Amino acid sequence: MTQPIVKASNLARFYEVKDGFLSKPKTVKALAGVDFELSPGKTLAVVGESGCGKSTLARLITMIEEPTEGTLNIDGTEITPSVWADMRETVAIVFQDPYGSLNPRQRIGQILEEPLVINRRDMSAADREAAAREMIEMVGLRPEHYDRYPHMFSGGQRQRIAIARALMLDPKVLVLDEPVSALDVSIQSQILNLLVELQDRLDLAYLFISHDLSVVKHFADDVIVMYLARAVEKASKETLFETPRHPYSKALLSTTPHADPEGKKERIKLEGELPSPMNVPLGCAFAARCWLATEACRKSVPNLEGTDHKVACLHPL
Amino acid sequence: MSLLRIRNLSVDFATASGQFRAVDGVDVTLEKGELLAIVGESGSGKSVSMLAVMGLLPWTATITADEMSFEGRDLTKITPRERRSIIGKDMAMIFQEPMSSLNPCFTVGFQIKEALRIHMGMDRATRNNRAVELFDQVGIPDAASRLNTFPHQMSGGMNQRVMIAMAIACNPKLLIADEPTTALDVTIQAQILDLLIRLRDEQDMGLVLITHDMGVVAETAERVSVQYAGQKVEEQPVKDLFRHPYHPYTSALLSALPERATSKILPTIPGVVPGQFDRPQGCLFSPRCQFADEKCAQTPPVPCGPEQGRALCHHVDAIEAGEMA
Ligand SMILES: Nc1ncnc2c1ncn2[C@@H]1O[C@H](COP(=O)(O)OP(=O)(O)OP(=O)(O)O)[C@@H](O)[C@H]1O
Ligand SMILES: Nc1ncnc2c1ncn2[C@@H]1O[C@H](COP(=O)(O)OP(=O)(O)OP(=O)(O)O)[C@@H](O)[C@H]1O
Ligand SMILES: [Mg+2]
Ligand SMILES: [Mg+2]
Numbered sequence: 001m002t003q004p005i006v007k008a009s010n011l012a013r014f015y016e017v018k019d020g021f022l023s024k025p026k027t028v029k030a031l032a033g034v035d036f037e038l039s040p041g042k043t044l045a046v047v048g049e050s051g052c053g054k055s056t057l058a059r060l061i062t063m064i065e066e067p068t069e070g071t072l073n074i075d076g077t078e079i080t081p082s083v084w085a086d087m088r089e090t091v092a093i094v095f096q097d098p099y100g101s102l103n104p105r106q107r108i109g110q111i112l113e114e115p116l117v118i119n120r121r122d123m124s125a126a127d128r129e130a131a132a133r134e135m136i137e138m139v140g141l142r143p144e145h146y147d148r149y150p151h152m153f154s155g156g157q158r159q160r161i162a163i164a165r166a167l168m169l170d171p172k173v174l175v176l177d178e179p180v181s182a183l184d185v186s187i188q189s190q191i192l193n194l195l196v197e198l199q200d201r202l203d204l205a206y207l208f209i210s211h212d213l214s215v216v217k218h219f220a221d222d223v224i225v226m227y228l229a230r231a232v233e234k235a236s237k238e239t240l241f242e243t244p245r246h247p248y249s250k251a252l253l254s255t256t257p258h259a260d261p262e263g264k265k266e267r268i269k270l271e272g273e274l275p276s277p278m279n280v281p282l283g284c285a286f287a288a289r290c291w292l293a294t295e296a297c298r299k300s301v302p303n304l305e306g307t308d309h310k311v312a313c314l315h316p317l
Numbered sequence: 318m319s320l321l322r323i324r325n326l327s328v329d330f331a332t333a334s335g336q337f338r339a340v341d342g343v344d345v346t347l348e349k350g351e352l353l354a355i356v357g358e359s360g361s362g363k364s365v366s367m368l369a370v371m372g373l374l375p376w377t378a379t380i381t382a383d384e385m386s387f388e389g390r391d392l393t394k395i396t397p398r399e400r401r402s403i404i405g406k407d408m409a410m411i412f413q414e415p416m417s418s419l420n421p422c423f424t425v426g427f428q429i430k431e432a433l434r435i436h437m438g439m440d441r442a443t444r445n446n447r448a449v450e451l452f453d454q455v456g457i458p459d460a461a462s463r464l465n466t467f468p469h470q471m472s473g474g475m476n477q478r479v480m481i482a483m484a485i486a487c488n489p490k491l492l493i494a495d496e497p498t499t500a501l502d503v504t505i506q507a508q509i510l511d512l513l514i515r516l517r518d519e520q521d522m523g524l525v526l527i528t529h530d531m532g533v534v535a536e537t538a539e540r541v542s543v544q545y546a547g548q549k550v551e552e553q554p555v556k557d558l559f560r561h562p563y564h565p566y567t568s569a570l571l572s573a574l575p576e577r578a579t580s581k582i583l584p585t586i587p588g589v590v591p592g593q594f595d596r597p598q599g600c601l602f603s604p605r606c607q608f609a610d611e612k613c614a615q616t617p618p619v620p621c622g623p624e625q626g627r628a629l630c631h632h633v634d635a636i637e638a639g640e641m642a
Contacts, residue, residue: 017470049502050474142592144334152332154360178473181499184359184529189573189583196581211502214532218575218583255503257532259574261556265536270504276458 003076004037005205006061006173010070011035013056017278028277030056032229033070035304040172041199043206045216045237047252048226051277054209058177061207062093075172089119092171094162094179101162102150108136108161109146115168131168139164140190159183163191167198175207180215192219213256217241225249228275228285230301234310245309245316248286284314320491320523321347321370324384327547328362328369331377337593339378340366341547341601347491350521352514354534354555356570357544358590363527364413366544367493371410372400387491406436409489411481411497413527418480419468425479426464429486436487451482456508474501481509488520495527510537531574535559543567546590546601553626563621563628565606565636600631608632608641 013031031053038044046054059065060072063084072079075090095101102111112132116123123131136146139160150158159179166174176195180188192215198204210216216223216237223240225233225248233246244250251268270289275281283300287293292315304312328340340362347353355363369380370392385392387408395403412418420428429451430444439447445464452460455478468476481497494513498506514537516522528534534541534555541558543551543566551564562568569586571577578584588605591597595604599616603609612631620627635641 015470017466047502050478050505051472055472140589142589144592144594147333152330154364157360178499184357185531185570186573186586187359188529189575190585192575193582193585211499211506212530213503214574214576218578218581251504252502255507257503257506257530257536259531259535259559259571259576261535261559263535267507269507276463278462279459 002039002041004039005075006036006038006207007073008037008061008070009035009072011057011060011067011072012069013053013060013065014068026278029229029280030277031060031067032280034224034226034231036224036231036234038173038205038207040203040205042221043199043208043219045208045210045220045223046226047210047213047216047223048232049228049248050211052226053229053277054226055177058093058175058207058209061173062091062175063087064093089169090171091173091175092166092169093175093177094159094166095177102158104150107147107149108141109133111150111161112136112165112168115165119169135164135168138167139194140187160187160191163194170202171204172202173205173207175209177209178211179208181210181212188215195219213252214258225252228280229277230285230312231304231310232286232312234304235308239309243309243317245311246286246313247290247292247315247317250317284312318389319346319386320349320351320388321345321525322384322386323366323370323382326366326369326380326382326385328365328374328381329379331379332593334593338596339547340369343544343547343549345525345542347523347525349490349523350517352517352524352526352537352539354526354528354538354541355544356527356529356531356534356541357550358546358566359529360546360590361544362547363544364495367410367495367525367527371404371408371493373404373410402436405432406487407489408491408493409484409487410493411484411495413495413499419476421468424465424467425471425476426466429464429479429483432483432486447486448482451486452479454485454512455479455482456505457482474505477501478505478509485512485516488516489522490520491523491525492516493525493527496529497526498528498533499530506533531571532576543570546596548601548629549627550602550629551626558626563626563633563637564602564630565608566602567626567628600629602630608636 010033012033015028015030016025017028018025060067066081074087077083109132112135113128116128141160180191208220220237223237224231227248233249244253251270254266254268275285283298284302287297297314302312302314304310323345326340326343330337330339343366357363368374426448429448433439433444433447448464449460457463457478498509513524517524538555541555542549545566551567572584586605591601597603600613600618603613618629618631620629621633625633632641
């Protein structure tokens with residue numbers, strides 16, 4: 001067994017927000033204690049409801065924000081803000097919103113060279129340009145794109161630029177926040193293939209955040225299912241897709257649309273109030289939408305239990 | 318009279334390196350209460366063609382069309398004032414980039430109530446109630462207090478739902494939804510799609526759904542139009558398209574789906590979409606097409622008949638007959 005390159009334990013992140021103009025601030029528990037280990041060459045997928053804290057987790061692992069609680073160890077180093085600068089090259093991120101994350105006033109060439117300008121000061125301008133051009137080709141863009149601005153690209157092309165930028169510094173861990181959700185199928189498969197190749201070649205570890213279970217099923221080794229700031233199930237991909245044990249995981253799997261207009265649908269339709277991190281229910285957060293929930297579920301938060309296949313549910317399937 | 322009728326729409330952009338044709342002779346027809354999905358390669362002009370309909374392209378764009386009408390009204394001839402009264406009210410769009418279409422300086426509640434004030438002339442209390450109702454409909458929990466938050470305080474998917482709420486706020490007759498659910502988990506996605514379909518059923522709203530999620534297309538659309546490099550290359554009812562694609566691009570697209578994958582490396586379409594400088598003379602897909610020959614490289618194809626999905630391809634018959642292996 002290789003040593004894990006990322007070890008997160010009990011990671012949590014809270015935000016203070018103002019709910020009306022004069023009322024006192026409330027705490028949003030965006031992430032309420034998540035544990036995992038990630039090994040080189042492996043892909044850990046994180047799936048779950050919108051707003052359940054996936055991007056928050058990504059920001060903690062990428063050292064953009066400091067956890068409110070918990071510890072993070074990357075490549076053998078305990079992470080505190082004082083070591084952020086030294087560790088930046090080790091972890092790179094591809095953001096969910098490729099447009100918002102690309103500077104509209106920079107040309108693509110500059111965008112790709114910027115990490116080199118900051119982190120590889122001894123590199124000559126010509127070498128930087130060569131590296132950027134090579135990367136443009138690697139992610140399937142065209143040479144003439146080197147001089148263009150982000151607004152001149154389609155959504156999918158912009159995501160390729162974001163992936164190219166993340167790879168410029170040869171990171172060991174790549175956090176991919178919905179990396180292919182803006183891409184059409186054929187480019188999605190090119191990017192997934194590219195990610196597979198890079199992982200094989202460079203032994204990269206991926207933290208792969210996605211809503212698309214058909215992509216996760218294809219791509220991941222292990223999967224964490226999150227619901228309202230917590231992990232509710234954790235298993236190998238095979239196990240999770242064959243025998244989901246948490247009702248939310250089961251609902252997710254049953255609702256995933258299939259590219260077959262004539263296939264039969266057995267969708268578990270969820271009803272009931274969506275939970276809010278500003279107003280966390282006392283017991284299991286999924287209870288309000290769960291068809292198996294009992295009184296006990298509304299009283300206390302179930303722990304994530306089990307050895308290889310972990311689930312946080314009083315009535316697992 | 319069709320709700321939306323577009324004939325031979327082309328859009329050219331002026332760029333530093335010359336003219337670039339993003340949309341090339343596209344036809345779209347949509348009836349009241351109909352659901353059309355537009356799929357296709359990234360950069361194939363799906364968003365640009367619909368932004369042209371909405372009149373939302375920058376000045377660098379030149380738009381030409383034989384016809385572009387909404388409920389029989391010629392969109393190329395209306396005054397800016399008339400346009401403002403239609404756009405956002407009778408014709409609304411859910412944009413592909415939720416973050417860049419919301420104003421970061423105002424609360425989301427203010428933004429949605431402003432639209433209701435301008436287009437619906439509602440009083441303050443009615444606006445507030447309607448805003449809460451809309452947030453509930455799109456599944457934003459804690460609707461009343463969420464109205465006071467700013468876009469950056471919400472997750473990507475929540476901003477997307479705010480955009481959806483804004484788009485349906487004024488009961489549009491035509492809704493163009495550009496990748497409306499990409500940032501949402503499938504349980505919410507199902508809820509949003511159910512909502513859009515309900516609006517379609519109850520209010521006879523016409524819906525154009527731009528998406529690359531073939532699962533969503535398979536489960537919601539009635540008719541599918543496939544675009545490649547600015548052109549429409551095929552159009553069929555949804556079942557027929559999945560059962561029997563005619564254009565080689567459509568076939569390649571369907572076989573690249575991860576859910577049809579048999580190995581870790583997925584089938585892809587070699588090469589990239591033609592750019593400004595290597596636009597082929599003939600069929601635009603020919604440089605990447607396994608069936609392409611000399612004729613494809615030289616002569617632009619004309620669409621086949623509707624029984625062959627109006628496929629823009631020279632060799633539909635020969636490929637069918639297995640003569641082009
Ligand atoms: N800066 C912030 N201030 C206040 N609340 C925040 C902030 N950032 C995130 N949140 C809240 O924390 C929760 C988790 O957000 P996060 O962006 O991690 O969700 P997510 O799982 O990535 O969702 P999505 O799939 O929609 O992108 C959300 O309820 C969000 O509104
Ligand atoms: N303002 C602009 N200036 C120059 N070119 C542009 C501009 N806006 C879009 N384009 C180009 O027009 C083409 C069509 O873009 P469009 O955004 O319509 O693609 P799309 O089909 O919506 O793709 P995606 O699935 O990635 O969203 C692209 O090649 C894009 O680079
Ligand atoms: Mg997110
Ligand atoms: Mg688009």
